[in-house]
Amino acid sequence: GLSSAQWRLLVRVAKEAGAAQARLAELLEIEPISVSRLVDRMEEGGWIERRQDATDRRVRMIFPTEKANAAYADVKSLAGEVYEESLTGVSAEERRILIRVLDTIVQNLTDGETSSLEKIKNTEGAAA
Known part of the structure; x- marks a missing residue:
């Protein structure tokens, strides 16, 4: 399974596909090197993929894979059910x-x- 940090990254990438690694570090309030390590592990696991920015080759944009999108949809659905149940x-x-x-x-x-x-x-x- 994914660690809590990896889940946080996955959710952010699912919501903001194509965000640069530096932007993800800002959004997650963690150091860029930590995001880089998370991205490395998640890319190896088939959760996300890096792509070069068309206008700036130094920038790596992060996208969710189909595997990540499916997991995010499952978790989002489950969270919605828990939310509704908790507020009955x-x-x-x-x-x-x-x-x-x-x-x-x-x-x-x-x-x-x-x-x-x-x-x-x-x-x-x-x-x-």
Whole structure:
């Protein structure tokens, strides 16, 4: 199976086919070298393919393979089912409130130079 980092990359590539590796690094908020390694492994596994940009030969664009598109469709369908099941009995207004509250929580945790989420990640990494 794929690691969580590989799934994150696969989902991003499925949504933004043809994105450059550097752009994927920005979107995933990870170092370009880490994206390069992920892409290497996923290309070897038949999940994605690299193509040269027609206008800039230095740029490598990343595309999902049929295998990746099929896996993404399966996961997206399953996620939709889980979403609907989890919100059974929750009114449309309650859903809107939930989204607003969760957005506020995310904002609270990501404001400032180093978000609380990053601090937690850094602490966990140091302990490992």
